[in-house]
Amino acid sequence: MKQITATGRTVEEAVESALAQLQTTKDRTEITIIDEGKKGLFGIFGSRPSVVKVTVKMDPIEEAASYLKSVGEQLGAPVNVEVNREGKQIEFVLTGDKIALLIGKRGQTLNSLQYLTQLVVNRYADQYLTVIVDAEEYRKRRNDTLIQLAQRLAQKALKTGQDMALEPMPSYERKIIHSALMGNKRVKTFSDGNEPHRHIVISPVK
Amino acid sequence: MKDLILTIVKPLVDFPEDIQVNVHEEDQRVTYKLSVSKSDMGKVIGKQGRVAKAIRTVVYAAGSSQQKKIFLEIVE
Numbered sequence: 429m430k431q432i433t434a435t436g437r438t439v440e441e442a443v444e445s446a447l448a449q450l451q452t453t454k455d456r457t458e459i460t461i462i463d464e465g466k467k468g469l470f471g472i473f474g475s476r477p478s479v480v481k482v483t484v485k486m487d488p489i490e491e492a493a494s495y496l497k498s499v500g501e502q503l504g505a506p507v508n509v510e511v512n513r514e515g516k517q518i519e520f521v522l523t524g525d526k527i528a529l530l531i532g533k534r535g536q537t538l539n540s541l542q543y544l545t546q547l548v549v550n551r552y553a554d555q556y557l558t559v560i561v562d563a564e565e566y567r568k569r570r571n572d573t574l575i576q577l578a579q580r581l582a583q584k585a586l587k588t589g590q591d592m593a594l595e596p597m598p599s600y601e602r603k604i605i606h607s608a609l610m611g612n613k614r615v616k617t618f619s620d621g622n623e624p625h626r627h628i629v630i631s632p633v634k
Numbered sequence: 635m636k637d638l639i640l641t642i643v644k645p646l647v648d649f650p651e652d653i654q655v656n657v658h659e660e661d662q663r664v665t666y667k668l669s670v671s672k673s674d675m676g677k678v679i680g681k682q683g684r685v686a687k688a689i690r691t692v693v694y695a696a697g698s699s700q701q702k703k704i705f706l707e708i709v710e
Contacts, residue, residue: 495645502638503696529695537695540688547685548645623682 430484435477439464446482458483488552489518492559495548496520496541505529507563516555520545522563531566538566539598571604578608581630582615591631596621602628638696639666639706642689647674665705666693678708 432449436442443459450457465478493509500507505526512519522530531538538561546559560567577594585592594605602619605628609617613633620629636655644650652671657664670678679686690706697704 491645495641498641499638499692502641503692504699529698532691532695536691540691543684543688544642544646544692551645624684624687 433481435479439478442478442480486552488549492545492549517558519560527563574604575608578605585630585632591629594628596625596627646677663703667707667709669709
């Protein structure tokens with residue numbers, strides 16, 4: 429958090445000098461007046477300069493977007509970041525040439541970037557924000573794959589009459605499977621194990 | 635690679651000036667030793683090592699294009 433104190437003959441002058449030093453605009457800062465200052469007699473005797481404290485407010489979303497951009501660049505896969513905000517959920521959509529490198533095997537790298545970005549966002553945010561990082565509609569494709577997988581394994585569970593354990597997944601991927609099989613009365617789903625090995629089990633209803 | 639680690643870690647900690655990355659090169663492997671200020675340790679490791687794991691995943695993704703195997707250690 430950048431913060432400086434500046435002085436000037438009037439409050440306005442002090443603020444302006446602070447903004448010039450920080451190279452920012454008034455709407456992106458928080459200003460506290462420490463001393464209003466005094467004009468004094470004829471502007472000479474007993475005059476006191478005004479002192480203000482100016483703090484730069486970090487925009488969490490902007491910080492996160494530039495974070496993703498610089499990490500992408502360092503990875504050798506420069507990206508463009510598009511931001512969509514919906515209430516407390518922020519979606520960053522990455523586009524670029526070597527996007528496959530950023531997604532990784534089963535979205536490993538993308539999930540890690542998402543987690544790190546979420547940490548960066550919430551360092552600066554006042555309220556807790558959820559971050560989704562997506563590239564080339566990966567999340568949507570993964571969503572479809574997971575629903576298919578869920579249906580197939582539900583069939584298998586019914587056919588064999590045995591519990592089907594899936595591989596460990598992050599919570600939002602498990603949620604997709606839970607909700608995909610919610611309407612199916614013949615199987616039930618639950619999660620087993622502890623993070624990060626928590627996984628779904630589909631079991632037939634007896 | 636060192637820059638990548640710094641880019642990832644810097645925004646996560648309170649004392650970015652205390653970050654150090656040392657490189658140990660051997661025949662087939664390169665080990666990056668990351669050290670941060672003591673009070674920032676928790677921030678780069680995280681609950682059950684979640685942050686450390688995420689940092690590693692991203693760093694290893696960058697290393698996949700290289701011949702040598704890459705390791706990231708967090709040291710005090």
